[in-house]
Amino acid sequence: MADFRIAPSILSADFARLGEEVEAVLEAGADWVHFDVMDNHYVPNLTVGPMVCKALRKYGITADIDVHLMVSPVDRLVGDFLEAGASWITFHPEASQHPHRTLEMIKAGGAKAGLVLNPGTPLSGLDWLLESCDMVLLMSVNPGFGGQRFIPSTVEKVRALRALMDQSDRPLRLEVDGGVGPGNIAEIAAAGADTFVAGSAIFGGDDYRQTVGALRQALASVS
Ligand code: DX5
Ligand code: ZN
Numbered sequence: 765m766a767d768f769r770i771a772p773s774i775l776s777a778d779f780a781r782l783g784e785e786v787e788a789v790l791e792a793g794a795d796w797v798h799f800d801v802m803d804n805h806y807v808p809n810l811t812v813g814p815m816v817c818k819a820l821r822k823y824g825i826t827a828d829i830d831v832h833l834m835v836s837p838v839d840r841l842v843g844d845f846l847e848a849g850a851s852w853i854t855f856h857p858e859a860s861q862h863p864h865r866t867l868e869m870i871k872a873g874g875a876k877a878g879l880v881l882n883p884g885t886p887l888s889g890l891d892w893l894l895e896s897c898d899m900v901l902l903m904s905v906n907p908g909f910g911g912q913r914f915i916p917s918t919v920e921k922v923r924a925l926r927a928l929m930d931q932s933d934r935p936l937r938l939e940v941d942g943g944v945g946p947g948n949i950a951e952i953a954a955a956g957a958d959t960f961v962a963g964s965a966i967f968g969g970d971d972y973r974q975t976v977g978a979l980r981q982a983l984a985s986v987s
Contacts, residue, residue: 766958768983770976771796771830771939773963775811775910782816783823785967792972793980796828798941798961799850800910803835806859807908814844821849828852832880832941832961834907835859838866846873854878854901854939857889867896878939882907883915887925897936899959900925904952905942910963914943919955926956946978953986 772794777785786797799817804810817829828851835841836859845853853870857863857879870877878899881889883906890900902921905912922940929936940957945965952960966975 766953766986768953768980769795769937769959770979771798771959771961772966772972772976773798773800773910773941773961775800776963776967778967779812783820783825786820786825787823789966789972789976790825790827793976794827794966794972796830796851796959797825798963799829799831800963801831801833801835801841801845802908806836806856807834809908814841814848817845817850818848830854830939830961832901833859834880837861839869842866842869842873846870846875850875852876852878852899854880854899856880856882856907857893858885863893864896867893871896871898878937880907880941881921883918887921887928890925890928894928894932894936895934899937899939900929901939901941901961902957903942904940904944907942911968912943914948918942919951922952922955922957929956946975946982949979950982950986953983 772789802809802811830852831850833855838855838860860866867877876898880901904918939959941961944962
């Protein structure tokens, strides 16, 4: 079985109680914290920045923080998030003037680096860059909002990306973000994804342990 990771997106958490929310979801069995950063420029929404990431570390969160940058330009914020305790930093290649440089900056700063492809971005967007990545994140909704419906063609894209990754001799994570829940996570995993973002599916319910458990149970059915 693949080494699966479940990464709840804080976008659907109660921001007024963010520390407690993140603690609760990790106690419920989640692995990572997916930290969505939106700038009202690259995407039409505005969320949180490095100060809030740092505050989560100060609060005592030790799990991996998976920072998903939906901002343009990108480089200006990389140093701030490294300093704030990010474990992973992913960004959309078209949002950076020099995506290869940005990937190398992230890794030089001690975090893992990844690229994010929008639903309409072909896998060729990874050409010459995949070898600099630790992870690739496929968006299964258009970025900007939680609670959207999973775009079904993503499953085929996951399969194609997994085949591409299998040609690499380095371990690469394949993350999927948007509209993931207990009803479709097994199909996405069977196609080759190993890291799953879920926002509304987890924070939208009252019982985090039950939802994370349902996600894990669905993953257990995938060989
Ligand atoms: C969308 C964000 C996602 C989002 C996922 O731009 O990148 O992380 O919060 O939320 P759900 O799981 O509700 O689709
Ligand atoms: Zn995200």
